[in-house]
Amino acid sequence: xxxxxxxxxxxxxxxxxxxxxxxxxxxxxxxxxxxxxxxxxxxxxxxxxxxxxxxxxxxxxxxxxxxxxxxxxxxxxxxxxxxxxxxxxxxxxxxxxxxxxxxxxxxxxxxxxx
Amino acid sequence: xxxxxxxxxxxxxxxxxxxxxxxxxxxxxxxxxxxxxxxxxxxxxxxxxxxxxxxxxxxxxxxxxxxxxxxxxxxxxxxxxxxxxxxxxxxxxxxxxxxxxxxxxxxxxxxxxxx
Numbered sequence: 001x002x003x004x005x006x007x008x009x010x011x012x013x014x015x016x017x018x019x020x021x022x023x024x025x026x027x028x029x030x031x032x033x034x035x036x037x038x039x040x041x042x043x044x045x046x047x048x049x050x051x052x053x054x055x056x057x058x059x060x061x062x063x064x065x066x067x068x069x070x071x072x073x074x075x076x077x078x079x080x081x082x083x084x085x086x087x088x089x090x091x092x093x094x095x096x097x098x099x100x101x102x103x104x105x106x107x108x109x110x111x112x113x114x
Numbered sequence: 115x116x117x118x119x120x121x122x123x124x125x126x127x128x129x130x131x132x133x134x135x136x137x138x139x140x141x142x143x144x145x146x147x148x149x150x151x152x153x154x155x156x157x158x159x160x161x162x163x164x165x166x167x168x169x170x171x172x173x174x175x176x177x178x179x180x181x182x183x184x185x186x187x188x189x190x191x192x193x194x195x196x197x198x199x200x201x202x203x204x205x206x207x208x209x210x211x212x213x214x215x216x217x218x219x220x221x222x223x224x225x226x227x228x229x
Contacts, residue, residue, distance in 0.1 A: 046217045
């Protein structure tokens with residue numbers, strides 16, 4: 001069975017500072033990894049994904065994520081946080097050999113303060 | 115390009131009543147998903163369709179939940195009878211056919227409150 005862990009319920013960061021939202025995963029095969037963001041009263045929006053290739057993946061709104069196979073992690077990062085980045089962030093994984101079933105983590109609330 | 119449409123956006127019912135949600139996926143997306151997102155948790159897949167066929171419904175509580183996608187486009191999710199623990203946001207998503215790397219595009223969700 002595949003699973004995702006987001007160890008922090010909330011991350012607080014000051015505007016302009018770098019941010020990291022952590023994610024670790026477990027799959028039996030090759031992992032396909034995703035980050036989604038959820039703003040209040042809106043559906044999830046795709047940020048970025050890792051399928052294969054370069055371990056550093058760049059996505060929307062200046063976000064990036066680093067795939068680390070030995071640590072089974074896929075942490076989300078941004079060099080300089082904006083207040084508008086405040087939202088709920090979800091990491092998701094699926095086994096590359098299975099159907100397109102995504103397993104989501106519990107989410108991390110990012111709070112960026114001015 | 116129009117996104118995934120869902121209705122209603124909000125629904126309040128009493129326990130033991132029935133409720134239905136509707137989803138219209140992005141045009142050309144053969145794969146459709148229904149997720150349940152309980153407050154404070156990540157979305158959990160309930161059912162996945164490929165065209166009008168069910169691919170995965172292993173986490174659908176079939177004693178009370180049902181879903182259909184008769185013509186391979188729109189889909190409805192029904193709960194009958196509802197329980198208090200069904201209070202959640204029900205998200206619909208769609209993607210291109212069963213691509214391993216394909217993104218799923220989510221609708222705004224239907225927030226269900228069961229009293």
